[in-house]
Amino acid sequence: MSEANALWARASELARTGEIRQAEKILTKLARIAPDNADIYGFHGTLKVQSGKHAQAVPLLKRALRLDDGNPTTHGSLAVAYEGLSKSDKAKTHYLRALELDPKQARTHMNLGSLYWQEGKRENAITHYEQAIDLDEEFAEAYVYLGQAMHFLGRIDDALRCGETAVRLEPSSATGHLNFGRTLLANGRIEEAIFHFREAITLNGRLAEAYENYAYSRRVDAGDTFSDDLHAALAERGWSDGERARLLYAAGKVADDRGNHDAAMTHWIEGARLRRKSTKFNIAASRKQFAGYQAVFDTTLFESRLHRPVEGPTPIFVVGMPRSGTTLAEQILASHPLVTGLGELPHIADIALGVTEWSDAGGKFPSALLGLDDSDWARAAKLYMARLGRAGDEPYISDKMPGNFHYLGFISLLFPNARIVHCRRDALDVCVSCFTTDFTEGQEWSYELGELGICYGLYEELMAHWKRVLPLPIYDIQYEAVVADLAGEARRLLDFCGLDWHPDCLEFHRSERPVFTASSAQVRQPIYASSVGRWRHYEDQLKPLIDNLPPEAIA
Secondary structure (H helix, E strand, O other): OOHHHHHHHHHHHHHHOOOHHHHHHHHHHHHHHOOOOHHHHHHHHHHHHHOOOHHHHHHHHHHHHHHOOOOHHHHHHHHHHHHHOOOHHHHHHHHHHHHHHOOOOHHHHHHHHHHHHHOOOHHHHHHHHHHHHHHOOOOHHHHHHHHHHHHHOOOHHHHHHHHHHHHHHOOOOHHHHHHHHHHHHHOOOHHHHHHHHHHHHHHOOOOHHHHHHHHHHOOOOOOOOHHHHHHHHHHOOOOOHHHHHHHHHHHHHHHHHOOOHHHHHHHHHHHHHHHHHOOOOOHHHHHHHHHHHHHHOOHHHHOOOOOOOOOOOEEEEEEEOOOOOHHHHHHHHHOOOOEEEOOOOOHHHHHHHOHHHHOOOOOOOOHHHHHOOHHHHHHHHHHHHHHOOOOOOOOEEEEOOHHHHHHHHHHHHHOOOOEEEEEEOOHHHHHHHHHOOOOOOOOHHHHOHHHHHHHHHHHHHHHHHHHHHOOOOEEEEEHHHHHHOHHHHHHHHHHHOOOOOOHHHHHHHHOOOOOOOOOOOHHHOOOOOOOOOHHHHHHHHOHHHHHHOOHHHHO
Protein backbone atom coordinates (compact mmCIF):
# COMPACT_ATOMS: atom_id res chain seq x y z
CA MET A 1 0.00 0.00 0.00
CA SER A 2 1.32 3.47 -0.95
CA GLU A 3 1.89 6.09 1.74
CA ALA A 4 -1.10 8.11 0.47
CA ASN A 5 -3.42 5.10 0.61
CA ALA A 6 -2.20 4.23 4.10
CA LEU A 7 -2.80 7.77 5.33
CA TRP A 8 -6.26 7.81 3.78
CA ALA A 9 -7.17 4.53 5.48
CA ARG A 10 -5.86 5.81 8.81
CA ALA A 11 -7.80 9.12 8.54
CA SER A 12 -10.97 7.21 7.66
CA GLU A 13 -10.60 4.95 10.69
CA LEU A 14 -9.95 7.86 13.04
CA ALA A 15 -13.00 9.71 11.70
CA ARG A 16 -15.15 6.60 12.14
CA THR A 17 -14.13 6.29 15.80
CA GLY A 18 -14.72 10.01 16.50
CA GLU A 19 -11.08 11.11 16.70
CA ILE A 20 -11.73 14.04 14.38
CA ARG A 21 -8.74 16.22 15.25
CA GLN A 22 -6.29 13.40 14.60
CA ALA A 23 -8.03 12.59 11.32
CA GLU A 24 -7.75 16.24 10.26
CA LYS A 25 -4.03 16.30 10.97
CA ILE A 26 -3.52 13.31 8.69
CA LEU A 27 -5.67 14.86 5.95
CA THR A 28 -3.61 18.05 6.11
CA LYS A 29 -0.46 15.97 5.61
CA LEU A 30 -2.14 13.99 2.85
CA ALA A 31 -3.06 17.19 0.99
CA ARG A 32 0.63 18.09 0.78
CA ILE A 33 1.34 14.72 -0.81
CA ALA A 34 -1.60 14.86 -3.26
CA PRO A 35 -2.57 18.54 -3.65
CA ASP A 36 -4.86 17.89 -6.63
CA ASN A 37 -6.98 15.20 -5.00
CA ALA A 38 -10.51 16.55 -4.59
CA ASP A 39 -11.56 13.74 -2.25
CA ILE A 40 -9.05 14.82 0.38
CA TYR A 41 -10.40 18.39 0.58
CA GLY A 42 -13.98 17.14 0.42
CA PHE A 43 -13.40 14.69 3.28
CA HIS A 44 -11.60 17.32 5.36
CA GLY A 45 -14.31 19.92 4.74
CA THR A 46 -17.04 17.45 5.66
CA LEU A 47 -15.29 16.72 8.96
CA LYS A 48 -15.20 20.46 9.65
CA VAL A 49 -18.94 20.63 8.99
CA GLN A 50 -19.59 17.74 11.36
CA SER A 51 -17.63 19.62 14.03
CA GLY A 52 -19.67 22.77 13.46
CA LYS A 53 -16.68 24.67 12.06
CA HIS A 54 -18.56 25.96 9.05
CA ALA A 55 -16.35 28.93 8.23
CA GLN A 56 -13.28 26.64 8.11
CA ALA A 57 -15.17 24.08 6.02
CA VAL A 58 -16.09 26.42 3.17
CA PRO A 59 -12.63 26.98 1.59
CA LEU A 60 -11.82 23.27 1.78
CA LEU A 61 -15.08 22.26 0.12
CA LYS A 62 -14.86 24.98 -2.52
CA ARG A 63 -11.35 23.78 -3.42
CA ALA A 64 -12.67 20.23 -3.68
CA LEU A 65 -15.36 21.37 -6.11
CA ARG A 66 -12.89 23.33 -8.22
CA LEU A 67 -11.07 20.03 -8.69
CA ASP A 68 -14.25 17.95 -9.14
CA ASP A 69 -17.62 19.66 -9.48
CA GLY A 70 -19.45 16.36 -9.88
CA ASN A 71 -19.33 15.10 -6.30
CA PRO A 72 -22.83 15.28 -4.74
CA THR A 73 -21.55 14.64 -1.22
CA THR A 74 -19.24 17.65 -1.40
CA HIS A 75 -22.06 19.87 -2.67
CA GLY A 76 -24.26 18.64 0.18
CA SER A 77 -21.56 19.35 2.77
CA LEU A 78 -20.93 22.83 1.37
CA ALA A 79 -24.67 23.52 1.51
CA VAL A 80 -24.74 22.57 5.20
CA ALA A 81 -21.74 24.84 5.84
CA TYR A 82 -23.38 27.79 4.11
CA GLU A 83 -26.61 27.18 5.99
CA GLY A 84 -24.62 27.19 9.24
CA LEU A 85 -23.28 30.60 8.21
CA SER A 86 -26.83 31.87 7.50
CA LYS A 87 -26.17 32.04 3.74
CA SER A 88 -29.36 30.30 2.72
CA ASP A 89 -29.30 31.23 -0.98
CA LYS A 90 -25.86 29.67 -1.43
CA ALA A 91 -26.92 26.67 0.64
CA LYS A 92 -29.96 26.10 -1.56
CA THR A 93 -27.85 26.28 -4.73
CA HIS A 94 -25.60 23.49 -3.51
CA TYR A 95 -28.43 21.34 -2.14
CA LEU A 96 -30.11 21.51 -5.54
CA ARG A 97 -26.85 20.71 -7.34
CA ALA A 98 -26.26 17.73 -5.04
CA LEU A 99 -29.72 16.36 -5.85
CA GLU A 100 -29.21 17.03 -9.55
CA LEU A 101 -26.11 14.81 -9.39
CA ASP A 102 -27.71 12.20 -7.15
CA PRO A 103 -31.47 12.51 -6.50
CA LYS A 104 -31.39 9.56 -4.11
CA GLN A 105 -29.73 11.38 -1.21
CA ALA A 106 -32.34 11.17 1.53
CA ARG A 107 -30.54 13.48 3.96
CA THR A 108 -30.05 16.16 1.34
CA HIS A 109 -33.78 16.07 0.59
CA MET A 110 -34.48 16.51 4.29
CA ASN A 111 -31.97 19.37 4.63
CA LEU A 112 -33.37 21.15 1.59
CA GLY A 113 -36.88 20.66 2.95
CA SER A 114 -35.84 22.30 6.20
CA LEU A 115 -34.43 25.25 4.29
CA TYR A 116 -37.63 25.66 2.30
CA TRP A 117 -39.64 25.50 5.54
CA GLN A 118 -37.61 28.35 7.02
CA GLU A 119 -38.37 30.38 3.89
CA GLY A 120 -42.10 29.77 4.33
CA LYS A 121 -42.34 27.49 1.27
CA ARG A 122 -44.39 24.87 3.09
CA GLU A 123 -45.40 22.65 0.17
CA ASN A 124 -41.85 22.50 -1.21
CA ALA A 125 -40.59 21.53 2.24
CA ILE A 126 -43.14 18.76 2.67
CA THR A 127 -42.36 17.38 -0.79
CA HIS A 128 -38.68 16.97 0.13
CA TYR A 129 -39.45 15.50 3.57
CA GLU A 130 -41.67 12.94 1.88
CA GLN A 131 -39.03 12.18 -0.73
CA ALA A 132 -36.49 11.58 2.04
CA ILE A 133 -38.86 9.07 3.63
CA ASP A 134 -39.62 7.41 0.28
CA LEU A 135 -35.87 6.87 -0.16
CA ASP A 136 -35.35 5.66 3.41
CA GLU A 137 -38.46 4.40 5.20
CA GLU A 138 -36.50 4.18 8.48
CA PHE A 139 -35.18 7.74 8.40
CA ALA A 140 -36.43 8.76 11.84
CA GLU A 141 -35.22 12.36 11.63
CA ALA A 142 -37.19 12.93 8.43
CA TYR A 143 -40.34 11.77 10.22
CA VAL A 144 -39.57 14.32 12.95
CA TYR A 145 -39.38 17.16 10.41
CA LEU A 146 -42.46 16.00 8.53
CA GLY A 147 -44.32 15.68 11.82
CA GLN A 148 -43.39 19.26 12.75
CA ALA A 149 -44.76 20.43 9.40
CA MET A 150 -48.00 18.48 9.81
CA HIS A 151 -48.38 19.86 13.34
CA PHE A 152 -47.93 23.42 12.12
CA LEU A 153 -50.51 22.94 9.35
CA GLY A 154 -53.03 21.47 11.77
CA ARG A 155 -52.96 18.02 10.17
CA ILE A 156 -52.97 16.44 13.57
CA ASP A 157 -53.55 12.81 12.54
CA ASP A 158 -50.62 12.95 10.13
CA ALA A 159 -48.50 14.66 12.79
CA LEU A 160 -49.32 11.94 15.32
CA ARG A 161 -48.44 9.18 12.85
CA CYS A 162 -45.11 10.84 12.06
CA GLY A 163 -44.32 11.40 15.72
CA GLU A 164 -45.14 7.84 16.71
CA THR A 165 -43.05 6.48 13.83
CA ALA A 166 -40.09 8.70 14.71
CA VAL A 167 -39.88 7.55 18.33
CA ARG A 168 -40.43 3.92 17.32
CA LEU A 169 -37.58 4.03 14.80
CA GLU A 170 -35.25 5.98 17.06
CA PRO A 171 -36.36 5.77 20.70
CA SER A 172 -33.14 7.50 21.79
CA SER A 173 -33.98 10.68 19.86
CA ALA A 174 -34.74 13.47 22.34
CA THR A 175 -36.01 15.72 19.55
CA GLY A 176 -38.34 12.96 18.38
CA HIS A 177 -39.86 12.63 21.85
CA LEU A 178 -40.16 16.42 22.18
CA ASN A 179 -42.04 16.88 18.94
CA PHE A 180 -44.28 13.89 19.52
CA GLY A 181 -45.08 15.32 22.95
CA ARG A 182 -46.03 18.69 21.45
CA THR A 183 -48.43 17.02 19.05
CA LEU A 184 -49.97 14.89 21.79
CA LEU A 185 -50.43 18.03 23.90
CA ALA A 186 -52.22 19.80 21.05
CA ASN A 187 -54.52 16.77 20.80
CA GLY A 188 -55.39 16.91 24.50
CA ARG A 189 -53.40 13.80 25.43
CA ILE A 190 -51.65 15.67 28.21
CA GLU A 191 -50.27 12.85 30.36
CA GLU A 192 -48.80 11.09 27.32
CA ALA A 193 -47.25 14.39 26.22
CA ILE A 194 -45.68 14.90 29.65
CA PHE A 195 -44.15 11.41 29.48
CA HIS A 196 -42.44 12.26 26.18
CA PHE A 197 -41.21 15.64 27.44
CA ARG A 198 -39.61 13.81 30.40
CA GLU A 199 -38.08 11.26 28.04
CA ALA A 200 -36.61 14.09 25.97
CA ILE A 201 -35.01 15.66 29.07
CA THR A 202 -33.65 12.31 30.24
CA LEU A 203 -32.11 11.63 26.84
CA ASN A 204 -30.73 15.13 26.33
CA GLY A 205 -30.43 17.46 29.29
CA ARG A 206 -29.41 20.25 26.90
CA LEU A 207 -32.73 20.38 25.06
CA ALA A 208 -34.11 23.61 26.48
CA GLU A 209 -37.43 23.43 24.65
CA ALA A 210 -38.28 20.15 26.43
CA TYR A 211 -37.99 21.82 29.86
CA GLU A 212 -40.22 24.66 28.76
CA ASN A 213 -42.88 22.40 27.25
CA TYR A 214 -42.96 20.26 30.38
CA ALA A 215 -43.31 23.28 32.68
CA TYR A 216 -46.15 24.86 30.73
CA SER A 217 -48.10 21.64 30.18
CA ARG A 218 -48.76 20.92 33.86
CA ARG A 219 -48.64 22.35 37.36
CA VAL A 220 -45.17 21.57 38.74
CA ASP A 221 -45.75 20.97 42.44
CA ALA A 222 -43.17 20.57 45.19
CA GLY A 223 -41.61 17.14 45.03
CA ASP A 224 -41.55 17.00 41.23
CA THR A 225 -37.91 16.23 40.43
CA PHE A 226 -38.27 18.12 37.18
CA SER A 227 -37.45 21.36 39.01
CA ASP A 228 -34.12 19.91 40.19
CA ASP A 229 -33.25 19.02 36.60
CA LEU A 230 -34.30 22.47 35.44
CA HIS A 231 -32.23 24.40 37.97
CA ALA A 232 -29.23 22.15 37.33
CA ALA A 233 -29.57 22.99 33.64
CA LEU A 234 -29.81 26.71 34.39
CA ALA A 235 -26.55 26.51 36.34
CA GLU A 236 -24.72 25.11 33.31
CA ARG A 237 -22.85 27.26 30.84
CA GLY A 238 -22.81 27.27 27.07
CA TRP A 239 -26.49 27.96 26.45
CA SER A 240 -27.41 30.35 23.64
CA ASP A 241 -29.54 33.34 24.63
CA GLY A 242 -32.59 31.68 23.10
CA GLU A 243 -32.03 28.44 24.98
CA ARG A 244 -31.42 30.19 28.28
CA ALA A 245 -34.57 32.25 27.72
CA ARG A 246 -36.58 29.03 27.43
CA LEU A 247 -35.11 27.75 30.70
CA LEU A 248 -35.88 31.04 32.44
CA TYR A 249 -39.50 31.03 31.27
CA ALA A 250 -39.77 27.45 32.55
CA ALA A 251 -38.21 28.43 35.88
CA GLY A 252 -40.67 31.32 36.15
CA LYS A 253 -43.60 28.98 35.57
CA VAL A 254 -42.34 26.51 38.22
CA ALA A 255 -41.80 29.28 40.79
CA ASP A 256 -45.27 30.65 40.03
CA ASP A 257 -46.85 27.20 40.44
CA ARG A 258 -45.35 27.11 43.93
CA GLY A 259 -46.49 30.59 44.93
CA ASN A 260 -43.04 32.22 44.67
CA HIS A 261 -44.39 35.10 42.60
CA ASP A 262 -41.49 37.55 43.02
CA ALA A 263 -38.99 34.88 41.97
CA ALA A 264 -41.22 33.90 39.07
CA MET A 265 -41.38 37.45 37.70
CA THR A 266 -37.63 37.88 38.14
CA HIS A 267 -37.06 34.80 35.95
CA TRP A 268 -39.57 36.00 33.36
CA ILE A 269 -38.03 39.48 33.19
CA GLU A 270 -34.59 38.01 32.52
CA GLY A 271 -35.96 35.56 29.94
CA ALA A 272 -37.80 38.37 28.17
CA ARG A 273 -34.65 40.52 28.21
CA LEU A 274 -32.78 37.78 26.35
CA ARG A 275 -35.60 37.46 23.84
CA ARG A 276 -35.69 41.25 23.31
CA LYS A 277 -31.95 41.29 22.52
CA SER A 278 -32.49 39.28 19.34
CA THR A 279 -35.43 41.27 17.94
CA LYS A 280 -35.54 44.36 15.76
CA PHE A 281 -38.78 45.61 17.25
CA ASN A 282 -39.21 49.38 16.96
CA ILE A 283 -41.97 51.13 18.87
CA ALA A 284 -41.89 54.13 16.52
CA ALA A 285 -42.49 51.83 13.54
CA SER A 286 -45.47 50.31 15.37
CA ARG A 287 -46.97 53.76 15.97
CA LYS A 288 -46.58 54.55 12.26
CA GLN A 289 -48.12 51.22 11.26
CA PHE A 290 -51.21 51.71 13.41
CA ALA A 291 -51.60 55.30 12.22
CA GLY A 292 -51.42 54.02 8.65
CA TYR A 293 -54.32 51.66 9.23
CA GLN A 294 -56.49 54.49 10.51
CA ALA A 295 -55.53 56.80 7.65
CA VAL A 296 -56.34 54.30 4.89
CA PHE A 297 -59.34 52.52 6.34
CA ASP A 298 -61.94 55.27 6.53
CA THR A 299 -65.63 55.27 5.76
CA THR A 300 -65.03 56.20 2.09
CA LEU A 301 -63.00 53.06 1.40
CA PHE A 302 -65.72 50.82 2.82
CA GLU A 303 -68.19 52.06 0.20
CA SER A 304 -66.28 49.89 -2.33
CA ARG A 305 -66.56 46.67 -0.35
CA LEU A 306 -68.25 43.48 -1.53
CA HIS A 307 -71.97 43.53 -0.90
CA ARG A 308 -72.65 39.87 -1.61
CA PRO A 309 -70.64 37.09 0.06
CA VAL A 310 -68.55 34.73 -2.05
CA GLU A 311 -69.46 31.06 -2.00
CA GLY A 312 -68.35 29.30 1.16
CA PRO A 313 -69.02 29.08 4.88
CA THR A 314 -69.77 32.12 7.00
CA PRO A 315 -66.49 33.13 8.66
CA ILE A 316 -66.33 34.04 12.34
CA PHE A 317 -63.14 35.95 13.11
CA VAL A 318 -62.13 35.79 16.77
CA VAL A 319 -59.65 38.58 17.50
CA GLY A 320 -58.03 40.40 20.38
CA MET A 321 -54.79 40.62 22.27
CA PRO A 322 -53.05 37.27 22.66
CA ARG A 323 -54.01 35.62 25.99
CA SER A 324 -57.31 37.51 26.07
CA GLY A 325 -59.50 34.40 25.87
CA THR A 326 -59.54 33.85 22.10
CA THR A 327 -58.88 30.12 22.47
CA LEU A 328 -61.67 29.82 25.04
CA ALA A 329 -64.11 31.70 22.78
CA GLU A 330 -63.26 29.52 19.81
CA GLN A 331 -63.59 26.33 21.85
CA ILE A 332 -67.11 27.40 22.81
CA LEU A 333 -67.97 28.14 19.18
CA ALA A 334 -66.26 25.04 17.77
CA SER A 335 -68.23 22.84 20.18
CA HIS A 336 -71.35 23.81 18.23
CA PRO A 337 -72.21 21.22 15.54
CA LEU A 338 -72.55 23.91 12.84
CA VAL A 339 -69.07 25.40 13.38
CA THR A 340 -65.68 24.12 12.26
CA GLY A 341 -62.96 25.58 14.47
CA LEU A 342 -59.85 26.09 12.36
CA GLY A 343 -57.62 27.72 14.96
CA GLU A 344 -55.03 30.40 14.22
CA LEU A 345 -54.91 30.75 10.45
CA PRO A 346 -52.24 32.92 8.79
CA HIS A 347 -54.31 33.46 5.64
CA ILE A 348 -55.72 36.94 6.25
CA ALA A 349 -52.31 38.47 6.95
CA ASP A 350 -50.70 36.56 4.07
CA ILE A 351 -53.33 37.73 1.58
CA ALA A 352 -53.37 41.31 2.87
CA LEU A 353 -49.60 41.71 2.85
CA GLY A 354 -49.33 39.92 -0.51
CA VAL A 355 -51.82 42.22 -2.25
CA THR A 356 -49.55 42.66 -5.29
CA GLU A 357 -49.55 38.88 -5.85
CA TRP A 358 -53.32 38.58 -6.44
CA SER A 359 -54.08 41.98 -7.95
CA ASP A 360 -52.61 44.60 -10.25
CA ALA A 361 -52.10 46.95 -7.33
CA GLY A 362 -48.77 48.60 -6.79
CA GLY A 363 -47.23 49.53 -3.47
CA LYS A 364 -47.75 47.91 -0.10
CA PHE A 365 -50.57 47.14 2.29
CA PRO A 366 -52.64 49.03 3.27
CA SER A 367 -52.28 51.91 0.78
CA ALA A 368 -52.19 49.41 -2.14
CA LEU A 369 -55.87 48.63 -1.47
CA LEU A 370 -57.10 52.06 -2.53
CA GLY A 371 -57.18 51.24 -6.26
CA LEU A 372 -58.89 47.84 -6.05
CA ASP A 373 -62.41 47.10 -7.31
CA ASP A 374 -65.15 44.53 -6.71
CA SER A 375 -63.45 41.87 -8.83
CA ASP A 376 -60.27 42.24 -6.77
CA TRP A 377 -62.13 41.89 -3.50
CA ALA A 378 -63.97 38.83 -4.79
CA ARG A 379 -60.68 37.30 -5.92
CA ALA A 380 -59.12 37.82 -2.49
CA ALA A 381 -62.17 36.41 -0.68
CA LYS A 382 -62.14 33.30 -2.89
CA LEU A 383 -58.42 32.92 -2.24
CA TYR A 384 -59.07 32.86 1.50
CA MET A 385 -61.83 30.27 1.12
CA ALA A 386 -59.61 28.11 -1.09
CA ARG A 387 -56.90 28.08 1.55
CA LEU A 388 -59.15 26.78 4.31
CA GLY A 389 -58.66 23.17 3.21
CA ARG A 390 -61.35 21.95 5.58
CA ALA A 391 -62.73 18.42 5.47
CA GLY A 392 -66.21 19.14 6.89
CA ASP A 393 -69.16 20.95 5.37
CA GLU A 394 -70.36 22.94 8.39
CA PRO A 395 -71.89 26.28 7.37
CA TYR A 396 -69.66 28.30 9.73
CA ILE A 397 -65.90 28.34 10.29
CA SER A 398 -63.97 30.13 13.02
CA ASP A 399 -60.57 31.72 12.47
CA LYS A 400 -59.07 32.75 15.81
CA MET A 401 -55.84 34.43 14.82
CA PRO A 402 -55.73 37.11 17.58
CA GLY A 403 -53.60 39.48 15.50
CA ASN A 404 -56.30 39.75 12.86
CA PHE A 405 -57.44 42.80 14.82
CA HIS A 406 -54.86 44.55 12.62
CA TYR A 407 -56.82 43.52 9.53
CA LEU A 408 -60.46 44.08 10.48
CA GLY A 409 -60.76 46.76 7.80
CA PHE A 410 -59.49 44.32 5.18
CA ILE A 411 -61.81 41.58 6.48
CA SER A 412 -64.80 43.94 6.21
CA LEU A 413 -63.96 44.63 2.56
CA LEU A 414 -63.89 40.88 1.78
CA PHE A 415 -66.71 39.38 3.82
CA PRO A 416 -69.95 41.33 4.22
CA ASN A 417 -71.39 38.36 6.12
CA ALA A 418 -68.48 37.89 8.55
CA ARG A 419 -68.93 37.88 12.31
CA ILE A 420 -66.28 39.71 14.35
CA VAL A 421 -65.85 38.49 17.92
CA HIS A 422 -63.51 40.71 19.93
CA CYS A 423 -62.11 39.09 23.08
CA ARG A 424 -61.42 41.45 25.93
CA ARG A 425 -59.74 40.90 29.28
CA ASP A 426 -58.53 43.10 32.12
CA ALA A 427 -55.61 45.10 30.68
CA LEU A 428 -53.13 44.23 33.42
CA ASP A 429 -54.07 40.56 33.41
CA VAL A 430 -53.79 40.23 29.63
CA CYS A 431 -50.46 42.09 29.53
CA VAL A 432 -48.99 40.02 32.36
CA SER A 433 -50.15 36.84 30.64
CA CYS A 434 -48.49 37.96 27.40
CA PHE A 435 -45.29 38.87 29.21
CA THR A 436 -45.08 35.53 31.01
CA THR A 437 -45.69 33.51 27.85
CA ASP A 438 -42.65 32.67 25.75
CA PHE A 439 -43.75 33.79 22.30
CA THR A 440 -40.63 32.63 20.49
CA GLU A 441 -41.63 34.60 17.41
CA GLY A 442 -44.25 37.03 16.17
CA GLN A 443 -44.97 38.96 19.40
CA GLU A 444 -41.76 40.98 19.81
CA TRP A 445 -43.66 43.77 21.58
CA SER A 446 -44.23 41.45 24.56
CA TYR A 447 -40.63 41.25 25.81
CA GLU A 448 -40.34 44.59 27.61
CA LEU A 449 -42.94 45.81 30.09
CA GLY A 450 -42.90 49.46 29.02
CA GLU A 451 -43.19 48.62 25.32
CA LEU A 452 -45.96 46.16 26.13
CA GLY A 453 -47.96 48.93 27.81
CA ILE A 454 -47.52 51.27 24.84
CA CYS A 455 -48.56 48.57 22.36
CA TYR A 456 -51.63 47.75 24.40
CA GLY A 457 -52.61 51.41 24.05
CA LEU A 458 -52.12 51.25 20.26
CA TYR A 459 -54.34 48.17 20.14
CA GLU A 460 -57.09 49.94 22.12
CA GLU A 461 -56.92 52.98 19.81
CA LEU A 462 -57.19 50.81 16.70
CA MET A 463 -60.14 48.83 18.04
CA ALA A 464 -61.91 52.11 18.86
CA HIS A 465 -61.28 53.21 15.25
CA TRP A 466 -62.71 49.98 13.84
CA LYS A 467 -65.85 50.37 15.92
CA ARG A 468 -66.33 53.86 14.48
CA VAL A 469 -65.84 53.03 10.80
CA LEU A 470 -66.48 49.34 10.08
CA PRO A 471 -69.67 48.36 8.28
CA LEU A 472 -69.65 45.10 10.29
CA PRO A 473 -70.75 44.85 13.92
CA ILE A 474 -68.11 43.86 16.48
CA TYR A 475 -69.14 41.78 19.47
CA ASP A 476 -67.10 42.29 22.63
CA ILE A 477 -66.87 39.25 24.88
CA GLN A 478 -65.25 39.86 28.26
CA TYR A 479 -63.13 37.05 29.70
CA GLU A 480 -64.08 37.81 33.30
CA ALA A 481 -67.78 37.72 32.37
CA VAL A 482 -67.35 34.30 30.73
CA VAL A 483 -65.69 32.99 33.88
CA ALA A 484 -68.51 34.36 36.05
CA ASP A 485 -71.41 33.26 33.81
CA LEU A 486 -70.35 30.74 31.17
CA ALA A 487 -73.88 29.73 30.16
CA GLY A 488 -75.14 33.29 29.78
CA GLU A 489 -72.10 34.52 27.86
CA ALA A 490 -72.06 31.45 25.62
CA ARG A 491 -75.73 32.03 24.71
CA ARG A 492 -75.06 35.70 23.89
CA LEU A 493 -72.03 34.75 21.77
CA LEU A 494 -73.98 32.17 19.78
CA ASP A 495 -76.87 34.58 19.32
CA PHE A 496 -74.54 37.22 17.86
CA CYS A 497 -73.16 34.66 15.41
CA GLY A 498 -76.65 33.60 14.31
CA LEU A 499 -76.43 30.19 15.95
CA ASP A 500 -79.08 28.41 17.97
CA TRP A 501 -78.22 27.26 21.47
CA HIS A 502 -76.49 23.89 21.83
CA PRO A 503 -75.53 22.39 25.22
CA ASP A 504 -72.20 21.04 23.91
CA CYS A 505 -70.90 24.62 24.00
CA LEU A 506 -70.71 24.37 27.80
CA GLU A 507 -68.61 21.20 27.49
CA PHE A 508 -65.86 22.82 25.41
CA HIS A 509 -63.15 21.20 27.56
CA ARG A 510 -64.28 17.77 26.33
CA SER A 511 -63.75 18.68 22.68
CA GLU A 512 -61.26 16.45 20.87
CA ARG A 513 -60.29 19.09 18.31
CA PRO A 514 -56.58 19.95 18.36
CA VAL A 515 -55.48 23.21 20.00
CA PHE A 516 -52.11 24.60 19.00
CA THR A 517 -51.84 27.71 21.17
CA ALA A 518 -50.21 28.40 24.52
CA SER A 519 -53.64 27.69 26.05
CA SER A 520 -53.77 24.09 24.81
CA ALA A 521 -53.55 22.61 28.32
CA GLN A 522 -55.87 25.14 29.99
CA VAL A 523 -58.81 24.68 27.60
CA ARG A 524 -58.87 20.96 28.39
CA GLN A 525 -60.15 21.94 31.84
CA PRO A 526 -63.57 23.23 32.93
CA ILE A 527 -63.82 27.01 33.34
CA TYR A 528 -61.82 28.39 36.28
CA ALA A 529 -61.38 31.82 37.87
CA SER A 530 -57.84 31.63 39.24
CA SER A 531 -56.38 33.79 36.47
CA VAL A 532 -58.72 36.72 37.16
CA GLY A 533 -56.74 39.44 38.96
CA ARG A 534 -53.55 37.45 38.53
CA TRP A 535 -51.52 40.61 37.95
CA ARG A 536 -51.75 41.53 41.63
CA HIS A 537 -49.24 38.78 42.48
CA TYR A 538 -46.53 40.76 40.66
CA GLU A 539 -47.67 44.33 41.26
CA ASP A 540 -44.38 45.50 42.77
CA GLN A 541 -42.49 44.65 39.55
CA LEU A 542 -45.02 46.00 37.07
CA LYS A 543 -44.35 49.75 37.32
CA PRO A 544 -42.98 50.09 33.72
CA LEU A 545 -46.14 48.42 32.43
CA ILE A 546 -48.54 50.40 34.59
CA ASP A 547 -46.84 53.70 33.74
CA ASN A 548 -47.27 53.10 30.00
CA LEU A 549 -50.80 51.70 29.85
CA PRO A 550 -53.59 54.14 28.96
CA PRO A 551 -54.98 55.50 32.26
CA GLU A 552 -58.50 54.41 31.34
CA ALA A 553 -57.29 50.81 30.89
CA ILE A 554 -56.41 50.51 34.58
CA ALA A 555 -59.02 52.79 36.08
